[in-house]
Amino acid sequence: MNRVETDLCIIGGGSGGLSLAAGAVQMGARVVLIEGHKMGGDCLNYGCVPSKALLAAGKAAQAMRQARFGVTGAEPGIDFAAAKDHVRDVIATIEPHDSVERFTGLGVQVIEAYGQFISPTELQAGDTVVTARRFVIATGSSPLVPPIPGVEDVTVHTNETIFDLRARPDHLLIIGGGPIGLEMAQAHRRLGSKVTVIEGDRALGKDDPELATIVLDKLRGEGIEIHEGQMAAQIGKAGQGVFVQTKDGTRFEGSHLLMAVGRKPNIDRLNLDAAGVETTRAGVKVGADLRSTNKRIYAIGDVAGGLQFTHVAGYHAGVVIRPILLGLPAKARTDHIxxxxxxxxxxxxxxxxxxxxxxxxxxxxxxxxxxxxxxxxxxxxxxxxxxxxxxxxxxxxxxxxxxxxxxxxxxxxxxxxxxxxxxxxxxxxxxxxxxxxxxxxxxxxxxxxxxxxxxxxxxxxxxxxxxxxxx
Missing domain, CATH: 3.30.390.30 (FAD/NAD-linked reductase, C-terminal dimerisation domain)
Known part of the structure; x- marks a missing residue:
């Protein structure tokens, strides 16, 4: 078993962890970064980057359809696989900035393995045990797939798998009318799929209703079916496709199903009990200073249980670097996010x-x-x-x-x-x-x-x- 002692050990190579690692090592700290999956995390590989790339493809298709400004519109020819190639190309262009090679070059020791705490001061990743003055948990979150009856009998896509589809869905059912669900609804509709959104409450429920209505009217005008107040109660196979039945008995059938109902913190692998770190359903229990119940351990980004945005993780990195490296007090705020x-x-x-x-x-x-x-x-x-x-x-x-x-x-x-x-x-x-x-x-x-x-x-x-x- 190899043993490493360091000033700062960061668990998670997503946006928050990478921002913190780059800043800390360039300020003179010894930094170990633990990542068991893909560098760049959800944002680069499954979230912000691929979704905006697919939306751009859909926007290009929609622009061709519109007869405006003296320009005749026409139905575009859509190569769905080529649109996904565009998504892959965008990810590949950004990947080097988040790569192991770049961070190793900066002086960060990158261990490509999942980590788990074995004591309040030690973390094991593969065959390496890391002892650090401070740890930062930056493991992010994963798509939530709720235990709706029948969900285990069908293929359920999330943002982690939907971008791998090379063939265009004929009729995409989306459970969840939040930002992810509606962004994917519009992208797929504009690229030729029929789309039905099933939302248990109010679509875009966290936003101003007056403004949200403008968005929803536009999406409905493009042919997207959006059903609000329809809680999914049963999922199953329907021929070669899938059905979703809601609590009032309404049945929706489609060829593919995308689940977009929220996210869960990535804490299961960490063995946080061994570290004396308390958790909640939202993630690691932290104070305004983002410090956990173990004073050596901080949490940032999605796993800290607050707002789940890439830019919040980056902001959190800037907050915790002050107490960790300089011993200065710092607290996170949310009113300016x-x-x-x-x-x-x-x-x-x-x-x-x-x-x-x-x-x-x-x-x-x-x-x-x-x-x-x-x-x-x-x-x-x-x-x-x-x-x-x-x-x-x-x-x-x-x-x-x-x-x-x-x-x-x-x-x-x-x-x-x-x-x-x-x-x-x-x-x-x-x-x-x-x-x-x-x-x-x-x-x-x-x-x-x-x-x-x-x-x-x-x-x-x-x-x-x-x-x-x-x-």
Missing amino acids: PWVTYTDPELAQIGLTEAQARDAHGDKLTVARFDYAGNDRAIATGKTAGLIKVMVVGGRPVGASIVGAQAGELIGIWALAIANRLKMSAIANMVAPYPTLGEVNKRAAGAYFSPKLFDNPWVKRMVRFVQSVLP
């Missing part, structure tokens, strides 16, 4: 939704709105379906919701504002180039100030007075 559903139109959120802000702040809340239809770039490009809401308390934004073209890009300025506690005046003072969709943000800020400026009788009296005395 944005998220995006990459459907067309995109749906982006940061901070509080309107409903949440009203519950939290009552009459102190002001909601500033602006429609894409008032933006000249949106008009010129035919992207007028969309709007922005900014929730403002005491002159500062506490949340922003955007639906429309490039909403994921536009939300960035509100992430900057909320992270740094900027006031709405900072956005209003910005000069946006014309014509850009970025003006939507400035116009929303203007909508906040307009009533204070134009509907204020004192302002009008002051202007009249000044005009009367000017030479």
